[in-house]
Structure formats: C-alpha cells, structure tokens
Amino acid sequence: MSTMFRMCLLLIFISPALAVLCNPADKKALLQLKQDLNNPYLLASWDPPDSDCCYWDTVTCDRKTHRIISLTISDNVVPLSNFSAQIPPSIANLPYLQSLEFHKLPNLTGPLQPAIARLTQLTFLRISWTNISGPVPSFLAHLKNLTYLDLSFNNLSGTIPSFLSQMPYLGTLHLDRNHLTGSIPESFGYFKGSSPGFYLSHNNLSGHIPKSLNNLNLTFIDLSRNNLEGDASMLFGSNKTVLTVDLSRNHRLAFNLSNMVFPSSLTSLDLNHNKVYGGLPQELTELNLEYLNVSYNSLCGEIPVGGKLQSFDIYSYLHNKCLCGSPLPPCA
Template sequence: MISSTSTMQHLLLLLLILTTQHFIPSLSEKCNPHDKKALLQIKKELGNPTQLSSWNPTTDCCERDKWLGILCDIHIETYRVNTLDLSDLDLPEPLPIPPSIFTNLPFLHDLTFNHIPNLVGPIPPSIANLTKLQYLFIMRTNISGEIPNTLSQIKTLIGIILYYNKLTGTLPDTLPSLPNLEEIAFVHNQLTGSIPESYGTFSNSFTALSLSRNRLSGKIPASLAKLNLLYVDLSRNALEGDASVFFGSKKRIEYIILGNNSFAFDLGKVRLPKNLKRLDLRNNKIYGTLPKELMKLKHLSKLNVSNNNLCGEIPVGGKLQRFDKSCYAHNRCLCGFPLRPCKT
C-alpha cells in the first residue's frame, strides 16, 4: 500500500516537471545552446523582423526547415550552425549588420544577406573572425563603405559575391592571397580606382572575375594575362587599354564581357578560345578586323561588337550571319551581311 507521504512526493515531482518543462531544453535538441543564444541575439539586433518569427526559443534551431535560413552541420554531427541566410527581411528601421554574427557564430560556412533595403553601414573588419567562412553573399542591400581588407585573412573563402549595394573605395589588393578563392563578383556598386596588378596572381582555382557597373578606371594590368578564367565581366566602367589579355587559343574562358569601356586593341590579332560562348565588346575603341576564327566557334551564342572602330568584311560562315545587324552596327568600316555589302 502506497503511503500518503509517498503519494505527495510523486505529486510534487509531477508538478515540478510540469512547471519547468518550458524552461529546460529537450534532451533530444541538437542545436548548440551557444548558437541558439547567438541567433536570438541576432534577431534582436535586426529589430525582431516578422520574417524571423520561426526563430522560437522553445524549438530546435537544427531541426530542418524549422528556423528560416538556418542550417546546421549534420554530416559530422557537430550540429553547429554553418549556414545563415538572411533574405527578404523587412527591418523596422535602418540597421547595421548584426555584430553578434562575427563574434558568436564561429562555425559559419555560408553567410547571405539578400534583398534587405534597410540593411546599412559597412562590412565590419571583424568579419575576419569567421575563420571557416567559404561563401559570402551580400546582395541588394544599402551596405556602404569599403570592402574590408580583412577578408584576405579568411583563408577558407571560395566565393565573395557583393551585388547591387553601395560599396565605395578601391578593390582590395590582398584578395589574391586567398588560396581557395574561385570567384569575386562586385557588381553594381560605386567602386573606384584601377584593377590591382596583384589580380594577375590569383590561384589556378580562380575562375570568375565580375566587376561590372562600377566606376573603375585606368588600364588593364598586363599581369591579368596569367589568369585562366571561365568568366570575365568588366562592362560599364571607365577602363581602358589592352583587354586582349583575356583572349588566347589555349584558354578555357567561355564568357568575355567588356562592353561600355574605352578599351583599344587590334581584335584581328587575338586568338580566340575554342569554347567561347559569349563575346560582348560593344561601345569601346577596338579596331582591326573580325577574326576568321569566329566562324569556327561551335558554342558561340551571343556576339556584340557594335560601336567600335572595326573594319573589313564580316567572315562568312559559322553562326556569324545569324546575329542581328545591331550586333555589328556603328563601326568605322565593317561590312558584309547582315550589314551593307562590301565594296568590290
């Protein structure tokens, strides 16, 4: 027979469990408590936007699709937060990048800020604290100031994508020291100055250089001839000089986009990469003739050489007659179909 004292002890124990279960984390929760605390602080620093309502302290931040934009490392079962994707947030007022990200989430591999108009201020130098970061995406924000040189301290970086922001200043000349870097894309900002000579020393893994829609000026460094890119886009700047450094019969490059600058070189003397898919040279000062090798490019799908100083006959063959005449228009003396016939 159970005594009344024993019954009372069981009731007290049950009452204690019921009243404390909301405050004691589940033993099955995988989210690291330090990471959860950091995320909740980040949410607070962002003004508690409604889009982060799923960041609930009573749930597991590592449970898949539970916390918006959060992924944890489940493969080696550390369950540390390694992905933070902050996109389409409606911040209550202009706010800076939360400092807690750089001090309290040391296992981040991927960090994204996308389409957050009220995200303002600089990229803080303390970003160097993210020593495991591989990909940085900052897109469609009002982040301003210079690109911090401290990025070159993050030796794990693979891609730095800074699209449609208000970044100013010059290109960091220390980025080529990153051994694993494959891509930089600093598109549609307000960057000034020239392309550093050091950019010719990127590692062999570096494949994409995109600096379009800025205010860059000066001549292309000859050192860039050492690069073996897949993609280059320097369009819509004020660059000048010899951009033939990106061409070469042995290069693997597929996209060469150099339009709306002041480049001047003899196009007839360049050797074309055999895998070229897009060539955009519009609105420059390029002269010479169109290389006959253009006829042999099986993968060429887009071509624009308009508004230059080209002369001679458009080679007949391949895909060259399939492009609209606007792709060849406004050159000094370029002729042949789809333009006017050449004089005999």
C-alpha cells in the first residue's frame, strides 16, 4: 500500500472530526450575546477563531442538526465578579433553544426580556437567584411547550398571573422567594394538561387557598411564609398522591386536623406557626413520614402512638393549646 494511499485513508477517517458542526448563525448569535453581557469570564471559551461553538462551555448542540438547544449561564463554578447586565434581546437569535438558564447572577437586573417569548421551543426555563424585577410577564404565555418554569429567588413583584394555568405541559412552577402579592389564582385549579408542583413560598400572598385546587393531584406544594388564611383541607384526600406539603408560617391558616384524610404517599408535612386546631388523627401513624412539624398551632389531645410519630423530637409538637403524650410530657 502506497504512502499516498495511506494518507488519503487517514484523511477520510479524521475529516469528520475536523468538520465544524456549529451553525454559523448560532455562532454569530452567541458572540453577540457575549458582547451584550459585557464579555464575562465564564464565556471565555466563546472564542471565534476557527473554533466550533458546539464545544464551547455552557452550550449544548443537537447531535443531528447541530443547532444550539441548551444554554446555561451560571456562576456555580466561576464567580462572575465582572458580570453586570440585563438579559439582552439577542437571546432571541437562538431559536432552537429548548433549555435556557440564568442562575446565581446577582448583578443580572431589569425586567424579564420580552424577546424570550420568541423562543417557542423552550421546555425548560430557569432565571433564578438574580436581581431581575418587575411583574411575571404575560409574554410567558407564548411558551406553550414549557414543562419547567423557575423564576425563584428574584425581585419580582405584582400578582401571580392566571394565564400560567393555560400552559398545557407545565409540570413544575417555582415562583418562590420573590415579592409577589395578591391571592393564588382560582384558575390554578384548572391546569390544562398537568397538575404541577407549586412552589410559591416566601412571598406576600394573601387571601384563601382556592378551593379549586381540590381538582389537582399535586406532588409538591410549598405555600409557606405567606399571609394565607382559612382552610387548606382541599390539598389532602385519600385520592391524592402528594409527597410534600409545606404550609408553615402563614399564621392564619385555620382548619380542623382531626378528621383530615391524608394520602398514603405523604412523606413530609409542615404546618407550623398557623391556627390549625383539633387533634392529630390516628391515621398519621400509618404514613411513612420523614418529616413532621405541627408546632405553634392550637392542637389538643394525645399524640397517637405508633408509626413514626414518636421518632420526631419535641420541637415538632411544641407550643400547641393542649397537645400531650410522647415525645411531649404525658397527658394528665
């Protein structure tokens, strides 16, 4: 076999590895985005000369089309001390994005960028631990394919928009740790195609929990540290499959726990700092609880013996009206 023939074979085998896969339009869009974000150090690998953007940090390309489908800009690894910007309109120049994340960027400010509405293929959107502000914008309604929406740990204000319930595939909703006010929309009991996990804690929400939530079979519910009041029994029932319910520190939630029917799936229940009354039902002993806190309520009677109820310390039961029995002092 001649040397020339061997060389030709070698080039045939290695040429695919040398081919630039990145779509030129996507590469141009990334470079514009980098410039608009003030060239943060995290994006140092986004270097134009003869480099393939499918191999740049924080970017993922589709294996078949080689279009960019995922972009994550986060300071989890490298502190972005020089990162100070708003989400730029140029983000819309990546139309094939399915996943977009801006995370732990304290100097990311301003309102949510309306251009995000043009990214209609998004299924995952996380903009969290930033200083973005303003309301939860109505343009999010255009993102019909979203299954996961996380806008937690920001400075969002205003009310929770009811249109979120019209998103047909939404499976998880994080609006926790903001400055949202008003009530939970009644429409949240009528999600079109799913029963998502709700994380709405650490806001300034008020009013009653919508009775319509009885229609949903939620897996995770965190409504803690708001100003909600009244009944919460619609969140429970033998037909539910909820795993975690956290209603703590609303201070004005008031309902009778005595006859509550809990789903067998429940593993974590936190009701502390409310006005829950009645007694602890015997049914709680049948649950595989990993966490329980009913302290600072108006409960009475003996703590049922059995299951895991005696495995929790006294702090899970303290400061009730007349609750007694192990691990609290014996009933008189």
